[in-house]
Amino acid sequence: MAGGAMAGGEGSLRALLRAANKLLQQRRYHAALAVIKGFRNGAVYGAKIRAPHALVMTFLFKSGSLREKLKAIAQATYAHSRNLAYFVFTYKGLMAAQSRLQGKKIPFHAFLAACIGGWLVFGENNPINSQIIMYLLSRILFGLSRLAVEKGYIPQPRQDPFPLVAALVWGTVLWLFEYHRETLQPSLQSSMTYLYEDSEVWHDLSDFLLYNKRTDSK
The missing domain is CATH 1.20.5 (Single alpha-helices involved in coiled-coils or other helix-helix interfaces)
Structure with a gap:
C-alpha cells in the first residue's frame, strides 16, 4: 500500500516535470520566461559578486561584534542581489514590451529600458x-x-594610451585623497587610509610587520 502510494507520487512528479519542460520549450512563452530567468540570474549573480566583497571589506575595515559583521554582510549581499534581480526583470520586461509594440527590436529600446530600470531600481x-x-x-x-x-x-592613437590613462587616474585619485578626501566614496577612503596613512604609524615590530595597528595598551 505504502509502496504503491510512493510510486504514484513519483509518477506525478515525473509528469509534472515533463509538463514543465514542455512549457519551457514553447516559443510563444519565450519572452515571459526569459524575464523570469533574468530575475533568477540577477539574484544569483548579485549574491556571488557582493558576498565575497562584503566579507573582505567588513572584516578588514569595520568594527563591531562577529554577529554585527555577519549581519552587515548579509544585508549588503541581499541588497545587491535584490536590486540586480529587479533591474534585470524590469529591463527584460520593457525590452519585450517595446519589441512587441513595434514589431522589432531597435537599439533605442535597450537605452530606454535600462534608463527606466536604472531610475526605478538604482535611483x-x-x-x-x-x-x-x-x-x-x-x-x-x-x-x-x-x-x-x-x-x-x-x-x-599611434601609441597605447593606457599608460597615460593610468598615470592620470592615479594622480587624480591620490590628489583627491590628500586634499579633498570627502569627495571620495567611503570604502575607497578606507582602503587608501589603510595603504597610505596607516603605513606611517608603528611602535615596534608587532605593528610594523605583523599587524596594522596595535590592539594592546603598550
Missing part, C-alpha cells in the same frame, strides 16, 4: 548603488572611447 543614493554605478561608469568611459575610435570619431 536611491546609497553605498551599494553608488558602488555599482561607479563600477559601470568606468567601463562605460572605456567602452565609449573604444567605440569612438572604431567609428572614426577620434583617430587611432
Whole structure:
C-alpha cells in the first residue's frame, strides 16, 4: 500500500516535470520566461559578486561584534542581489514590451529600458548603488572611447594610451585623497587610509610587520 502510494507520487512528479519542460520549450512563452530567468540570474549573480566583497571589506575595515559583521554582510549581499534581480526583470520586461509594440527590436529600446530600470531600481543614493554605478561608469568611459575610435570619431592613437590613462587616474585619485578626501566614496577612503596613512604609524615590530595597528595598551 505504502509502496504503491510512493510510486504514484513519483509518477506525478515525473509528469509534472515533463509538463514543465514542455512549457519551457514553447516559443510563444519565450519572452515571459526569459524575464523570469533574468530575475533568477540577477539574484544569483548579485549574491556571488557582493558576498565575497562584503566579507573582505567588513572584516578588514569595520568594527563591531562577529554577529554585527555577519549581519552587515548579509544585508549588503541581499541588497545587491535584490536590486540586480529587479533591474534585470524590469529591463527584460520593457525590452519585450517595446519589441512587441513595434514589431522589432531597435537599439533605442535597450537605452530606454535600462534608463527606466536604472531610475526605478538604482535611483536611491546609497553605498551599494553608488558602488555599482561607479563600477559601470568606468567601463562605460572605456567602452565609449573604444567605440569612438572604431567609428572614426577620434583617430587611432599611434601609441597605447593606457599608460597615460593610468598615470592620470592615479594622480587624480591620490590628489583627491590628500586634499579633498570627502569627495571620495567611503570604502575607497578606507582602503587608501589603510595603504597610505596607516603605513606611517608603528611602535615596534608587532605593528610594523605583523599587524596594522596595535590592539594592546603598550
